[in-house]
Amino acid sequence: MNRTTLLQIGHVARRSVLRTARQPAQIVPALIFPMFLLAVNSSGLQRATSLPHFPTHSFLTFALAIPFMQGALFSVMNAGTDLARDVETGFLNRLALTPLSSASLLTGLLGGALVLGIVQAVVYLTVGVAAGASFAAGFPGVLVIVALSMLLAIGFGCIGLFVALRTGSGEAVQSMFPVFFVFLFLSSMNLPRNLIQTDWFREVATYNPVSYLIEAIRSLLIKGWDGEALALGFGIAGVIAVVAMVAASTSMRTRLVRT
Amino acid sequence: MTQPEGIEVEGLVREFRKGPRAVDGIDLEVAPGEIYGFLGPNGAGKSTTVLVLTTLLPPTSGTARVAGYDVVRQGPDVRARIGAALQEAALDPFLTGADHMRLQTAMHGLPKADRIARSRELLARVGLTEAADRKVGGYSGGMKRRLDLALALVHRPKILFLDEPTTGLDVQSRTALWDDVARLARDDGVTVFLTTQYLEEADALADRVGIIDHGRLVAEGTPADLKAQIGQPTVEAIPGDARDLDRLAVVLERFGERAGAAPRGASVRLRGGESDLAEVVRALDAEGIAVEHLQLHAPSLDDVFLTKTGRSLEGAGAEHDEEAEGEQAEDNRAQSETTVAV
Numbered sequence A: 001m002n003r004t005t006l007l008q009i010g011h012v013a014r015r016s017v018l019r020t021a022r023q024p025a026q027i028v029p030a031l032i033f034p035m036f037l038l039a040v041n042s043s044g045l046q047r048a049t050s051l052p053h054f055p056t057h058s059f060l061t062f063a064l065a066i067p068f069m070q071g072a073l074f075s076v077m078n079a080g081t082d083l084a085r086d087v088e089t090g091f092l093n094r095l096a097l098t099p100l101s102s103a104s105l106l107t108g109l110l111g112g113a114l115v116l117g118i119v120q121a122v123v124y125l126t127v128g129v130a131a132g133a134s135f136a137a138g139f140p141g142v143l144v145i146v147a148l149s150m151l152l153a154i155g156f157g158c159i160g161l162f163v164a165l166r167t168g169s170g171e172a173v174q175s176m177f178p179v180f181f182v183f184l185f186l187s188s189m190n191l192p193r194n195l196i197q198t199d200w201f202r203e204v205a206t207y208n209p210v211s212y213l214i215e216a217i218r219s220l221l222i223k224g225w226d227g228e229a230l231a232l233g234f235g236i237a238g239v240i241a242v243v244a245m246v247a248a249s250t251s252m253r254t255r256l257v258r259t
Numbered sequence B: 001m002t003q004p005e006g007i008e009v010e011g012l013v014r015e016f017r018k019g020p021r022a023v024d025g026i027d028l029e030v031a032p033g034e035i036y037g038f039l040g041p042n043g044a045g046k047s048t049t050v051l052v053l054t055t056l057l058p059p060t061s062g063t064a065r066v067a068g069y070d071v072v073r074q075g076p077d078v079r080a081r082i083g084a085a086l087q088e089a090a091l092d093p094f095l096t097g098a099d100h101m102r103l104q105t106a107m108h109g110l111p112k113a114d115r116i117a118r119s120r121e122l123l124a125r126v127g128l129t130e131a132a133d134r135k136v137g138g139y140s141g142g143m144k145r146r147l148d149l150a151l152a153l154v155h156r157p158k159i160l161f162l163d164e165p166t167t168g169l170d171v172q173s174r175t176a177l178w179d180d181v182a183r184l185a186r187d188d189g190v191t192v193f194l195t196t197q198y199l200e201e202a203d204a205l206a207d208r209v210g211i212i213d214h215g216r217l218v219a220e221g222t223p224a225d226l227k228a229q230i231g232q233p234t235v236e237a238i239p240g241d242a243r244d245l246d247r248l249a250v251v252l253e254r255f256g257e258r259a260g261a262a263p264r265g266a267s268v269r270l271r272g273g274e275s276d277l278a279e280v281v282r283a284l285d286a287e288g289i290a291v292e293h294l295q296l297h298a299p300s301l302d303d304v305f306l307t308k309t310g311r312s313l314e315g316a317g318a319e320h321d322e323e324a325e326g327e328q329a330e331d332n333r334a335q336s337e338t339t340v341a342v
Helices: A003-021 A024-044 A046-050 A059-063 A066-089 A091-096 A102-131 A138-167 A170-174 A176-185 A199-207 A209-222 A227-255 B046-053 B075-081 B097-107 B112-125 B141-152 B171-188 B199-205 B223-230 B242-253 B273-286 B301-309 B313-337
Strands: B007-015 B021-030 B035-039 B061-066 B082-085 B159-163 B191-196 B208-213 B216-221 B234-239 B256-258 B266-270 B291-297
Touching: A003 A024, A003 A066, A003 A102, A003 B097, A024 A046, A024 A059, A024 A066, A024 A102, A046 A059, A059 A102, A059 A209, A066 A091, A066 A102, A066 A138, A066 A170, A066 A176, A066 A209, A102 A138, A102 A227, A138 A170, A138 A176, A138 A209, A138 A227, A170 A176, A209 A227, B007 B046, B021 B046, B021 B208, B021 B216, B035 B046, B035 B171, B035 B199, B046 B061, B046 B159, B046 B191, B075 B082, B082 B141, B097 B112, B097 B141, B112 B141, B141 B159, B141 B171, B159 B171, B171 B191, B171 B199, B191 B199, B199 B301, B208 B223, B208 B301, B216 B223, B216 B301, B223 B301, B234 B242, B234 B273, B242 B256, B242 B266, B242 B273, B266 B273, B273 B291
Parallel strands: B035 B191, B035 B208, B082 B159, B159 B191
Antiparallel strands: B007 B021, B007 B061, B208 B216, B234 B266, B234 B291, B256 B266
16 A cells, blocks of 8 residues: 555545534534433433343443444444535545545545544443443453444444445435334343343344344453453454445445546 | 647547437547637536546547547546536535645645645635635635635646536626636646536637537537627617517518517617618618617627527527436436446
8 A cells, every 4th residue: 555545545534534523413413322322221221230140230331332333323324424425516526536546435434434433432431431330351341342343333334335325315324324223222232132031022132233242342341251242243243344345345436437 | 639638529429328318429629728618508418528528427439538548448547637627516515625625635646745835826826715724614606616626726737627617606706717717728728628508608718619509519619700600790679669669670670580689679680790780770760760779789609509509598508407407317327337447
């Protein structure tokens, strides 16, 4: 990778971060909404911790894994909506007339999503610590959570980019939000899978990949180092990232038309 | 003969599925340093031609060489030598003017010192130095267009494509942009390919004009030559008494074919040229028709368009509006259908 390519990637990423930072309507919900739900859930559902076999006495610690998934959903929205707007306004044509390659553009856009993913993770962890959540895996566990958040930001960001590139429509990107929320609610978000009493719900949560992403983060908060949970979490996040990245880069080459 | 800083187009066709030929066999040449005005109503095929010439849309058939390079086989070479401000300034409302310059100079790989100097120079050139740190969302239409022009010039292109650069601008902003474009061609020797639907823009700016209608080039030449081809001036008269309008029109028709006129008046293209004017005045006087207003018009590019297509440019614009929407949709679809090596 030569200096010009690095320069281009850096500037595309910088633009992504700048435009998001200058749109409070994009950044505030991504930080406030998950924290609000965390506060509501951890106070309202604290009594669930008295269920037999519930893994912790703190619902706050149990629920702290959820904002990371919600943050990933905002990565879809932010990255996808911004790129769709570039398609709609012709900004992508402006970039197509420069020597910027589609790979550099995609990498730059993901760089922006990554920075925002890290900011979100740091905010969620800081709020969690301040509210009294425990971290069974200690500081190294925190670093692993941040790493998984970055992988999620890349994977889910690529899904947003893919939809934006295929449709060229911000509305189409935003219409994915409820779909992702269904996945989130049909996961082990609010209860460990072994404690879900309704058979179909437990079955769906077991097949739902989101459950394993949450459980990977949760394991670091509650248990310490659980190799199986981490392998599943990172494995699924990695597969999502690879598949979404291939789809997004294929669509980018198609959309960034030039001879 | 390939012109290193010019444009050569032969038999260019761009066809869309389920649609008409947006560009239907265009041949044209633009000499280095020339301002070429591509004039036509909405939907005539101007923007499609620009997309093809700027390598953003492959042609269905025909050839086009820009700056000496084939637009299909040598896209990167073409792009390295052209700048383009496409229809509707494509800017990010959340970035400042300076942010845009920083991004554009980086995309073109300018060294850091050059990036800063070039950005300052171009912002000053288009009069945006003071607004450089303001977000583009707060810019006026004219400021956006000027920034768009500055961005197109970042890498010192030899050829500049401007797609309807003044559409929607007020007269003052339009004139300022004309000055910028004229200076570019005059001082820097940049070849300019300018599409427009404004007659006065083509007349004021272009060294040569190509008139396009339904994807075909219907006339080409200098504005003076094209008008000279039409040759005949028009005379327009408004009667002092509105009840005399029909009689006035009958008198005028003795001197030539009717032409478009104000609602209260009549107009004819003078068969005998300007020398008929005195006869017209005498004939009106002989019929006892008092005239409130009498004016001789030199032939305009609209007259040229009317002669070549049978319609006025304004009327054709309204007729083409639906086609233009279809063409834009096809452009978008084509851009999403075509997979190319990047």
